[in-house]
Amino acid sequence: MTTPSKNDTAPSILDHGLRLRWSVPLLIALVLLPAIATALDEGFYIGVASRILIFALAATSLNLILGFGGMVSFGHAAFVGVGAYTVGILMQDGVDSAWIAWPAAFVLGGLFAFVIGLVSLRTQGVYFIMITLAFAQMLFYLMVSLKAYGGEDGLSLASRSQLGLGLDLADDAQFYYVVLALFVLAFVAIQRLLNARFGHVLQGIRENEVRMAAIGFPVYRYKLVAFTIAGAIAGLAGALLANQGSFVSPSLLQWSQSGMLMIMVILGGVGHLFGGLAGAVAFLLIEEVLVAYTIHWQFGLGAVLLAVVLLAPNGLMSLWRRRARK
Amino acid sequence: MTHPVLLRTDRLVKRFGGLVATDHASLSVATGEIHALIGPNGAGKTTLIHQLSGALAPTSGQIHFDGREITGLPIHERVHLGLVRSYQITSVFKRLSVLDNLALAAQAHDGSSLRFWRPARAERMRYEAAAAVAERVGLGPQMHRIAGALSHGEQRQLEVGLALALRPKLLLLDEPMAGMGPDESERMVALLQSLRGETTMLLVEHDMDAVFRLADRISTLVFGKVIASGTPDEIRENPEVRRAYLGDELDEVSA
Numbered sequence: 133m134t135t136p137s138k139n140d141t142a143p144s145i146l147d148h149g150l151r152l153r154w155s156v157p158l159l160i161a162l163v164l165l166p167a168i169a170t171a172l173d174e175g176f177y178i179g180v181a182s183r184i185l186i187f188a189l190a191a192t193s194l195n196l197i198l199g200f201g202g203m204v205s206f207g208h209a210a211f212v213g214v215g216a217y218t219v220g221i222l223m224q225d226g227v228d229s230a231w232i233a234w235p236a237a238f239v240l241g242g243l244f245a246f247v248i249g250l251v252s253l254r255t256q257g258v259y260f261i262m263i264t265l266a267f268a269q270m271l272f273y274l275m276v277s278l279k280a281y282g283g284e285d286g287l288s289l290a291s292r293s294q295l296g297l298g299l300d301l302a303d304d305a306q307f308y309y310v311v312l313a314l315f316v317l318a319f320v321a322i323q324r325l326l327n328a329r330f331g332h333v334l335q336g337i338r339e340n341e342v343r344m345a346a347i348g349f350p351v352y353r354y355k356l357v358a359f360t361i362a363g364a365i366a367g368l369a370g371a372l373l374a375n376q377g378s379f380v381s382p383s384l385l386q387w388s389q390s391g392m393l394m395i396m397v398i399l400g401g402v403g404h405l406f407g408g409l410a411g412a413v414a415f416l417l418i419e420e421v422l423v424a425y426t427i428h429w430q431f432g433l434g435a436v437l438l439a440v441v442l443l444a445p446n447g448l449m450s451l452w453r454r455r456a457r458k
Numbered sequence: 459m460t461h462p463v464l465l466r467t468d469r470l471v472k473r474f475g476g477l478v479a480t481d482h483a484s485l486s487v488a489t490g491e492i493h494a495l496i497g498p499n500g501a502g503k504t505t506l507i508h509q510l511s512g513a514l515a516p517t518s519g520q521i522h523f524d525g526r527e528i529t530g531l532p533i534h535e536r537v538h539l540g541l542v543r544s545y546q547i548t549s550v551f552k553r554l555s556v557l558d559n560l561a562l563a564a565q566a567h568d569g570s571s572l573r574f575w576r577p578a579r580a581e582r583m584r585y586e587a588a589a590a591v592a593e594r595v596g597l598g599p600q601m602h603r604i605a606g607a608l609s610h611g612e613q614r615q616l617e618v619g620l621a622l623a624l625r626p627k628l629l630l631l632d633e634p635m636a637g638m639g640p641d642e643s644e645r646m647v648a649l650l651q652s653l654r655g656e657t658t659m660l661l662v663e664h665d666m667d668a669v670f671r672l673a674d675r676i677s678t679l680v681f682g683k684v685i686a687s688g689t690p691d692e693i694r695e696n697p698e699v700r701r702a703y704l705g706d707e708l709d710e711v712s713a
Contacts, residue, residue: 145553147579321574329565329573336562339551346511346545347624348537348566357572 146335148326148405155406162312166305178304179376184416185308185315186372191396192408193365196322198394199403200331201358202338206261207248207268208393211241211363213385215370217275220287220380230293230301234371241367242360244271249359253352268390275382286381293375301375311372318365323405325361334358338403399440401447410448463522464489464628464658465510465541470519472505472682479505480516481682487628492650492659494669497679498703503662504546506679507632510660511543512536524627537566540627544620546636546662548613552606556597556616559605560588563623588623595619595649611642618649622657629659635668647671670694678703 162181169177190212197203215237222233248267255263276284292301301307325331333354336344345351374380383389392415400411418436422429444451465487472480479502487493495503508514510521512533521529523541531539551559564584565571579585592601595615600608605616614634621629634650635643647668650659663669669676670690677687680702686693693699 144555144558146558324577325574327577327579328575329571329578332562332565332578333571336551336554339553340549343545343549343551343620344562344566345533346513346537346543346549347563347620348534348542349571350532350534354571 145403146327146332148323148331150320150323151406159316163309166308170305175304178308180416180420182304182308182311182376183373184412185311186369186376187393187396187416188409188412189315189318189372190366190369190408191393191400191412192319192322193362193369194393195397195400195402195404195408196325196334196365197358197362198397199401199407200326200338201334201355202341203253203355203359204261205252205264205359205362206387206390206394207264207266208362208366209385209387209389210248210268210271211245211366212370212373212389212393213271213275213382214244214363215241215367216374216380216384217281217287217370218367219293219371219374220289221281223289223291223293224281224287228291228294230295233293234368237367237371238364239367241370242364245363245366246356246360249356249363253355253359265387265390268385269387272382272385272387275385282381284382286379286383289374289378289380292378293371307375311376314368314372318368319409322365326405330354330357395437397447399437399447401449404447404449407447407449414448462489463487464524465660466522467506467510468520468522470506470509470521471517472502472509472514473517479682480509480519482519483679483682483684485677485684485687487658487660488675489627489658490655491674492654492661492672494661494663494673494676495679496663496666496669496676496703501679502682503679504632505682507543507630507660507662510630511541534566537624537626540625541630542621542624542626542628543630544617544632544634546632548610548617550605550613550616550620552604554605555602556592556605556608556619557585557588557601559616560591560619560623561585563620564588564591567624591619591623595622596645611638611645614638614642614646615649618646622653626657629653629657631659631661631663633662633664635663635665643668 165181166178169175194205194208197205218237218240219233222236227233248264252260252263252267275281281287292307295301295310299306299310301310333349337351337354341351396411396415397407399414400409401407418433419429422432440448463486467483467485469482469484470480471478471482483506497503505514509516512531516529520527523539528536528539551562561584564587568584589601592598595618597612597615597619600612605613608616618634635646638646643665650672653659661672673690675688676690676693678685678693678699685702686696686699
């Protein structure tokens with residue numbers, strides 16, 4: 133009688149399964165990817181895959197607040213940048229341990245998000261979009277002006293972070309596996325969070341913020357916690373991104389980067405668990421393919437985005453859902 | 459122990475620029491009663507409800523609830539003390555099922571929601587409590603339907619259910635019969651009648667028939683002032699109330 137989840141009308145928008153039937157085969161394919169790429173003598177694609185997974189992590193963290201919490205943040209690249217600079221600056225000062233730099237990137241990403249959220253989350257709608265953008269641009273100009281850390285030119289990393297455990301991150305395949313492991317870990321954590329009490333509150337706020345306050349939830353506090361978590365995960369993505377390219381520059385924090393993360397989320401599916409992943413894969417593969425033909429690849433990307441918005445307004449993942457229902 | 463006077467406002471004033479929406483309103487609601495707040499359109503009833511629930515801060519004056527002053531408390535703390543409101547314009551979670559709506563409300567009143575790992579769906583007790591509220595407000599058969607697909611009357615029932623799931627000591631009902639047909643109104647009156655004794659109610663309502671059937675005491679608000687408080691009979695006979703508001707409407711009720 134009172135079994136909560138399954139019902140005869142529609143699947144609840146509060147339930148976010150891992151969809152093991154196809155996510156496990158996908159994971160197996162991802163695990164085999166380096167071996168296949170090496171066998172085909174296309175080792176280059178291991179780096180591409182790492183980059184895609186890192187952006188998938190950043191986009192998924194943005195989707196947590198944008199898609200599930202209804203907070204349209206236009207400054208998410210700031211937290212990615214904070215994470216990346218944490219790795220870069222520590223390495224310049226001689227700290228190359230991943231065990232120090234990566235957690236530091238995670239914590240600092242969260243701390244910056246907490247402070248920026250503290251102010252921004254007092255606003256609503258378009259003001260929130262503008263104020264998050266403004267904070268991100270402030271950080272961008274701060275890094276441009278800090279000559280000690282490369283200023284406009286950025287920082288080149290002497291090496292990738294040292295992880296120990298007999299792993300050498302300079303090896304693209306090993307780095308890829310570490311990225312994959314962290315992505316899966318963060319992804320499962322977000323999936324648990326969304327289906328737990330906190331996730332229900334977050335989605336309740338997206339659905340009807342006024343009512344959530346009226347039934348006794350301190351809405352601002354919950355939004356701030358979500359914003360902080362998203363910033364921390366973005367910080368971790370930034371740490372990985374700095375390692376992937378062995379380079380950090382202010383352009384990582386620029387508004388166009390925030391916009392790109394947003395496009396990934398919209399492309400993949402706002403408020404869909406797999407939206408960030410699907411969006412990052414689609415965006416970066418389109419870029420990869422089109423760049424080979426033209427420097428005006430963004431034109432092609434624009435066309436694809438337009439098609440998605442017109443044909444599948446809820447993102448690529450909604451196409452999947454629609455087909456599954458038939 | 460619940461205080462015998464559950465809610466008391468003390469010379470409450472709310473100004474919006476030059477407009478005095480609440481003008482030294484003093485009101486008291488006794489524990490256990492159904493107290494109706496009536497008055498013409500624009501008298502400031504909803505503004506008063508907003509101040510009681512914490513959505514608006516009064517310009518001056520005090521609000522006491524259950525023996526303590528709550529004038530400056532945020533909404534969520536008032537809810538935890540047992541002061542809960544429902545809305546004149548239905549404000550439910552339209553894309554969630556009736557059960558999920560009520561479970562979310564139940565979640566607000568039972569423990570922290572800073573829990574990130576354990577599936578919320580595993581909390582059988584909470585969903586059972588939500589289901590019991592659904593039955594209570596007459597939505598048992600609609601439990602698994604999406605709230606947005608319910609009829610207007612059913613959404614109004616859910617509106618009350620969302621407040622009820624919080625086990626309030628005082629329920630602020632802002633026009634629960636708004637926009638309802640006669641049958642739906644009748645069902646709502648029966649529901650509110652059935653809650654008597656379970657929770658105290660402050661009812662803002664334009665449907666005088668419903669007000670005089672339900673209320674133990676009535677306060678009349680005109681231009682932000684409480685011009686009279688008393689039993690339905692006293693209010694019916696009060697010349698000031700008749701002049702300001704009731705006039706013809708009352709003749710219909712007594713006829």
